[in-house]
Every structure is written in structure tokens, then in C-alpha cells.
Amino acid sequence: MRHLHALSLTPALPIADPNIDFDPPADGRYLRATFVPNTTDRLFIQSTGLHRYTGLFMVDVFDKPGTGETRARDVAGQVAEHFPCDDRITEEGVTLRIITRPNVGPAIIEDQAIHVPVTVEFWAFA
Structure with a gap:
């Protein structure tokens, strides 16, 4: 999660983390x-x-409905670039590797929103 919070967007966007109250x-x-273990x-x-x-x-990436897709897609592209293939991210003593x-x-x-999903696949060895 810390790696996502380090993403610099203009303007900055708030992040809804799993199981944390968010308005x-x-x-x-x-x-x-959202973290989805598989x-x-x-070995x-x-x-x-x-x-x-x-x-x-x-x-x-959420945006207001009726604003088109371009703005949400641009942000989604920036999110994807923030997690490049083969990047290694260490959180709580475990190193994750982005695999694709x-x-x-x-x-x-x-009705209430448009959203564009970004999916990041990872491995971790522990």
C-alpha cells in the first residue's frame, strides 16, 4: 500500500485502502x-x-460519470507505470516482485461513477 501512496499525481487523489473508513x-x-491473494x-x-x-x-481509478473516459484512463496509465514489470517492492519485511x-x-x-481497473500481478517468496 505504501508504494501506491508514494504515487505522485497532479492533482493528488485520495486513496481508499482496504477495510479503512473512507468517504x-x-x-x-x-x-x-484491493489486495487479492491467490x-x-x-517450492x-x-x-x-x-x-x-x-x-x-x-x-x-474512479471519476464522475458523464466526464468521459480520458481523464480516468490517463490516471490509470500513470498508476500502471508506477508498478513496472520486475519492480521489487518491500512491505512489512516481505519483498514482492511485479511479474508482468x-x-x-x-x-x-x-450511475454514480466511472472506474477504470488496473491489475498488478506479483510474486512473493517467504
Whole structure:
């Protein structure tokens, strides 16, 4: 999460972190972070050996409906660039490695918001 919070955007956008109270701003522009753990692979026969953890880090870029997709897509592109392939990020003593270029998905348009999802795939060995 700290790596996402280090992202410099102009204008700066608030970030909704998982399981933390958050009130979306009146202008409807913000980011939402979601951590999605996936599989755990046992790499060695030893039960105390390293395991590989894979997962997804999702960042949804929200904007006001009726404003088009360009502004949200531009921010999504900046988020994706902030997590380059092969980057290593250490959080709470665990190093994550970004394994592919982040994917910027299609815009999802709803009554209250438009959002563009950014998916970051990672590995961690622990």
C-alpha cells in the first residue's frame, strides 16, 4: 500500500485502502486499492522451505460519470507505470516482485461513477 501512496499525481487523489473508513470526495475522483491473494506454491520438499505466494493488487481509478473516459484512463496509465514489470517492492519485511506489465482494463460506467481497473500481478517468496 505504501508504494501506491508514494504515487505522485497532479492533482493528488485520495486513496481508499482496504477495510479503512473512507468517504469519497465530492468530485468523485479517487483511487481504491484491493489486495487479492491467490495461490501458494510449495517450492521445496522441506516443510520449512520457501513458498511462493502469487496475487493481484487492484487499483480502481474512479471519476464522475458523464466526464468521459480520458481523464480516468490517463490516471490509470500513470498508476500502471508506477508498478513496472520486475519492480521489487518491500512491505512489512516481505519483498514482492511485479511479474508482468500491469493491465489497464475497460472502463466500467455506472450511475454514480466511472472506474477504470488496473491489475498488478506479483510474486512473493517467504
